[in-house]
Amino acid sequence: MIIEIGHFALILALLVAAAQTFIPAWGAAKRDARLMAFGEPAALSQVGLILIAFLALTHAYVTSDFSVANVAANSHSSKPLIYRISGVWGNHEGSMLLWVLILAVFGAAVALFGNNLPATLRANVLSVQSSIALAFLLFILITSNPFERLDPAPLDGRGLNPILQDPALAFHPPFLYMGYVGFSLAFSFAIAALIEGRTDAAWARWVRPWTLLAWMCLTIGIAMGSWWAYYELGWGGWWFWDPVENASFMPWLAGTALLHSALVMEKREALKVWTILLAILTFSLSLMGTFLVRSGVLSSVHAFAVDPGRGVFVLSIMLLFTGGGLTLFAYRARDLSQGGIFSPISREGSLVLNNVLLTTACATVFVGTLYPLALESLTGAKISVGPPYFNMTFVPLMFPLLLALPLGPLLAWKRADLAAAMERLIVAGVLALIVIVVSFAATERGPWLAPFGFAIGVWVMAGALSETAFRIKLGKAPLSESFRRLVNLPRAAVGTMLAHFGVGLMVCGIVGTSAYKSEAILLMRPGDRTEIAGYELAFRGAAPSKGPNYTETLGVFDVTRGGSPVTRLEPSKRLYDAPPQPTSEAGIHPSWRGDLYAVIGDQQPDGAFAVRLYFHPLVRFIWIGALIMFFGGAVSLSDRRLRVGAPQRRSSRAPVGVPAE
């Protein structure tokens, strides 16, 4: 019964979305306040109805109702509660339901907090946002209905892939989707602006916090996926340039560019046309990511051709919104007035450089991901584009970006003094040079580029701190004065500093673990000892044990360093009950130097175990860096001037006093 209510609610949501797509936009065109006012209750009831559908499906998962086909195919009664809940979005149908739920939540946010928006803009935004929901609700109900019943119901379900039964992965998709789908709001605002033929600083002021929120969620979502891959996949890889990862990375790159260009638009009314284009492209990349993963085109072009139903549907949605958006852009972009002239050496100029490099990096990932697919469908030739390609093309683009990064916030708007900005970075520059010398002296192996990589990371971190030090006149004014300035610093400025600092930390982590990783693959018998990266490991043996829904072989390693005990590592090899599938759980000892990482493999006929040991230096900096970026975004979001629903202010007031970020 509950599942039917969910199904019914979803159909009602479709009808509401259809009405909301046309009525407010029609009202905006006719300047009819009553028709435009339809958008608000429609958006709220849409989110309510989709939430009912989502809760109905969740209920079926929690109560293990195997008469629902989707539950039977993806859940199992022996699964712990948390994985029964996360199982809702651990499959195609449920994940699409989560997708439209988040889409509707963002639409409802405009309805709830958008009272200060011009009425026509708000109506158009709600219509565009609802048209996306309409397309995806149709997709769910026609091709991917999660509410289908099974008769007779099976006794138990087929279970969730055990590798996915993991806390980090349980909450990875919701964050990722909040990021992906959050960019839909930027898209809707861009389309609405093109329909109206005008934008102003208030537009950017509205779009920026929502883009920032989406960006934060995407950052943490990608980081969670990478963190999961690191400890779950069994050798400590954290990024693979896999098409599925790239599908989430491209919107992140474009979204990062969008955040920075919207800044220029908000403060200086410049780069309007570019920002609108970027808003359309960012969400288009989100749609493309959905297509790539949902259609099965990645596993094989042929699989896609054999069962094209879903793939063609998502492809049509993608082409409709991307193509429609870009066509509208082509027609209307020239109507938008361009303002805010600036010289190349200026804050705007640095943000343009940021945009050039980020969009090029994004295009590089795009080409590398899609080229094999395109080539195979056009000529039949099969090629592979793997990590070496991205390391040769993407990574070099990051060097100028990171080198210029600390300079940007130190440059004044309109026209800046480059020499003065450089002077404020002397400390950061000296630190970077020291790091080069020290890294060359301290490491006896590794690529010669690595010390420069560390130096760039330190340059970015120290640069971010230098900028704050300059703002609070550290060392130039009495400490009490600096402290007062620090307390009064706009939160957006603190957020920028944190986010940039996080980038630098992440660079250090990436360089450290990529260049100086140690590895040992060997056979060990109980009692054997070995050594890696200054740690001594004694293998005590392995014994079978039993978990809630798996059996495992648990290996025990006693770790010492310089004779004193450090820790005991217990890597295991698990075999899950349903579905019967092996996984390996690494034993990890984190420290400030890096992670000691042990994996136990198969037992050989002679009784020895295959053992893989790794030392990943500084690897945690990668995710700590991402966390700091997330918190930087959060601090910036809490800035009163950025607060959602805060009264609009005239942009001409912003540059007065402390420059705002």
Added chain:
Amino acid sequence: MTARSKRSALVALLGCLLLAGAVATPVAPARAVTPQEMLPDKALEARARDISTGLRCLVCQNQSIDDSDAPLAHDLRVLVRERLQAGDTDAQVRDFVVARYGEFVLLKPPFSAETVLLWLMPLLVLLGAVVILRNSFRVPREAAAATSGREPVAKLTPEEQAALDALLKSDEPKTS
């Protein structure tokens, strides 16, 4: 960065959840190179590992033979080591594998007529982006002259104009 970016069969599973779903295909955790396969000569083994990370496991999705535990990947790893022990150079080993399995096996596609766009695209996009965004700049002197004047402001909509007119009208009796 010489990230020996390794991958695992489970990236297929990342697909299952990352953007979610699909029918999860059972894949075992990556074990890849086993101690028995490794060569006693450390320098030779290091070369074998280096070559292996650049060769694709043909039956896996985007995985190098160094990371995959598929039987075919094992056979290829052994083959690479055999060729190295026979005295081949790295390039000769790669050529040997390509001759057998085609260029699909190379994770770094060679520069050819078919991949010319792949390799040149980043450069073309960079130039394109510079050209598009160059419009945003003016020469400094011009900028200095322009910024001394007023900045362009978005035009009022008819409603805003009407509201402004009404306000001005209501003020008129007091001021006049």
